[in-house]
Amino acid sequence: MSDVLTVQGLTVSVRDVALVSDVELTVGPGERVGLIGESGSGKSLTALSVLGLLPEDVLAAGSVRLSGVDHELIGADERRMSRVRGRHLAMVFQEPMTALNPTMRVGDQVAEAMLIHRTRSSRRAARIAAAELLELVQLPGVMRTYPHQLSGGQRQRVVLALALANDPALLICDEPTTALDVTVQAMVLDLIMRGVAARESALLFITHDLAVVATVCQRVLVMYGGRVVESGPVTEVFTRPRHRYTEGLIAASDLESADSGPADVGLATSAPRRLPTIPGNVPPAGQFPDGCVFRNRCAHATETCATLPPWTGTPTQGFACHHPAGASDA
Amino acid sequence: MLLRLIERTAVLLVSLAVSSVLVFGFLAVLPGDPARVALGVNASDEAVAELRRQFGLDRPLTTQYFDWLGGMLQGDFGLSYISKAPIGPQITDRFQVTLWLVVTSVVIALVVAAPAGTVMAARHRQLSGLALSALSQVGVAVPAFLAGILLIMVFAVKLGWLPANGWTPPAQDPGMFLRQLVLPALSLGLVQGAVLTRYVRSAVLDVLREDYLRTARAKGLRPFPALWRHGLRNAAVPVVTVLGLQLATLLIGAVVVERVFVIPGLGSLLLDGVSNRDLLVVQDVVMVLVVAVLVVNFLVDLLYVALDPRLRVTR
Structure with a gap:
């Protein structure tokens, strides 16, 4: 079966400064793929270029193909892209508080998604379908409410309902639970998972939260400095990271090791141990080093790292590092 | 909604009351006697006094104010001092x-x-x-x-x-x-x-x-x-x-x-x-x-x- 989403050589730049370089990415039918990395790693830009909704002065190049759409998405005109958006391809954004029109009833906003693409025969049918969708995200009876009457978690479920309204082949979620209370996160994640499963939609899930990726995704891509530095099945990448950045990211998220202090500080067991962090900060856009983008923060960097590390492995599982973790020469 | 309507109406009524006092007050404190102005500098004091009495300008200011306001509320804008025609x-x-x-x-x-x-x-x-x-x-x-x-x-x-x-x-x-x-x-x-x-x-x-x-x-x-x-x-x-x-x-x-x-x-x-x-x-x-x-x-x-x-x- 062919992939739902195929991204090849995607480069996103603003005034000749590359923000995303050479991203290769595929999502199979019904597959749930995670895209992780720190802020500024290019995750959201990758998603927005698939959707064709980059800010005015930001340009994308490369190739993005979607199954069921017979044209290239990069550079497609508004008329063609508007037929794809919301129909074959839908997105849930990070900030639920501002994602809905404050002056329009929630039910109308969901129904509109179907009316735009004429997937329901009449206004009435669309409204009935909208009520059903809202019930599926456990919001019965909110058709006539306005967004300000709902909480953040409830609004995000409304956004999810309207994203799923036309049974898209691919749902992109960009940090959908980051702005929500922890107690609400699990519910929203569960609804996303159930929503895509019921429609056999593929899912591209963007987050910086490794625990969320582990719950939601089957496969994961790690981004840093606008490049995909490692990819593979979630269990593989999280238990045996190869790229030094992935290794650092996982160590920084590993709260268990932080709780149980290491043996060499036995004298001060009561003192809180420093949480493991990746040294340095993410450089500003366009100021990543040549060659390996991570080398200025990497403890294993050598002179060879000044050249761009080649991709090792298969297109769906591999890494780009000169000195990978777990290798004999490390 | 109703609360806002009541609140806004109250604000409107207060503003109307205050502005009517201001409009009346400004013209009242302007120097010059309207009757004297209407009749011209050569008019006799008797004629001016007569006009003041005729238009009620000899009454206290508060009486004049409420008389003016009450008239306006009933659609009576008074008579012109000059032409004596209803305004x-x-x-x-x-x-x-x-x-x-x-x-x-x-x-x-x-x-x-x-x-x-x-x-x-x-x-x-x-x-x-x-x-x-x-x-x-x-x-x-x-x-x-x-x-x-x-x-x-x-x-x-x-x-x-x-x-x-x-x-x-x-x-x-x-x-x-x-x-x-x-x-x-x-x-x-x-x-x-x-x-x-x-x-x-x-x-x-x-x-x-x-x-x-x-x-x-x-x-x-x-x-x-x-x-x-x-x-x-x-x-x-x-x-x-x-x-x-x-x-x-x-x-x-x-x-x-x-x-x-x-x-x-x-x-x-x-x-x-x-x-x-x-x-x-x-x-x-x-x-x-x-x-x-x-x-x-x-x-x-x-x-x-x-x-x-x-x-x-x-x-």
Whole structure:
């Protein structure tokens, strides 16, 4: 079966400064793929270029193909892209508080998604379908409410309902639970998972939260400095990271090791141990080093790292590092 | 909703009361005796005293104030000190004229500002948007009376397409009414429209940056339909506010434009009243204008609620 989403050589730049370089990415039918990395790693830009909704002065190049759409998405005109958006391809954004029109009833906003693409025969049918969708995200009876009457978690479920309204082949979620209370996160994640499963939609899930990726995704891509530095099945990448950045990211998220202090500080067991962090900060856009983008923060960097590390492995599982973790020469 | 209505009504009533005291007070403390002014410097003291008694000007100020206010509430605007004619009917006639002028100007201002401001916002980085911006800046700088004189020079004097001045009631000759309305309404409306365009532009620019507009695009709406369906109502809230505030400027503009175009509206009545020292006419007209501004702003407040559901407090 062919992939739902195929991204090849995607480069996103603003005034000749590359923000995303050479991203290769595929999502199979019904597959749930995670895209992780720190802020500024290019995750959201990758998603927005698939959707064709980059800010005015930001340009994308490369190739993005979607199954069921017979044209290239990069550079497609508004008329063609508007037929794809919301129909074959839908997105849930990070900030639920501002994602809905404050002056329009929630039910109308969901129904509109179907009316735009004429997937329901009449206004009435669309409204009935909208009520059903809202019930599926456990919001019965909110058709006539306005967004300000709902909480953040409830609004995000409304956004999810309207994203799923036309049974898209691919749902992109960009940090959908980051702005929500922890107690609400699990519910929203569960609804996303159930929503895509019921429609056999593929899912591209963007987050910086490794625990969320582990719950939601089957496969994961790690981004840093606008490049995909490692990819593979979630269990593989999280238990045996190869790229030094992935290794650092996982160590920084590993709260268990932080709780149980290491043996060499036995004298001060009561003192809180420093949480493991990746040294340095993410450089500003366009100021990543040549060659390996991570080398200025990497403890294993050598002179060879000044050249761009080649991709090792298969297109769906591999890494780009000169000195990978777990290798004999490390 | 009901709470807001009660609250706004209370604010309106208090503002009306305060402004009536101010209008009455200002004219009362003006130096010069209205009766002396009306009769001229050569009038005998007896004649002046007689006139003061006749118009009740010899009574205490508070009595005069409540008498004036009570009369106005019943539609009795009093008698002119000069002509001794009732002021009420004059104001009613003149008010209709000014209403035509002002309403037409507001319509012109909106018809100009809404599309121009939206295009300016949507193309704020392109030459066409910048050119429109510059043009509206020029419009903001031109006072209405100057715009009026320029319009007369071009369309009435040079081209002879439209009458330079005058007024015909619509019932008498609708064609002539419209032809005479065009230039004064344009000179008021275009200038107001230029100011309003700036506000429409910034309101639309704000809306364009909103997340819900991106959501609308992600649903599959093209940029313009997305702005139309999801942006306009949100952008209307600040624009309506400005429109309400502009009304005061518009009425001041109407006073001047009525003079330029020789239109028998409230503005002309006010200026005539001032030049004839007919103080009660001045007092009544100013009060009518103040009431108009306050009532329109009251209606604007209610319009917000219709536009923005977040203001409908249900508790």
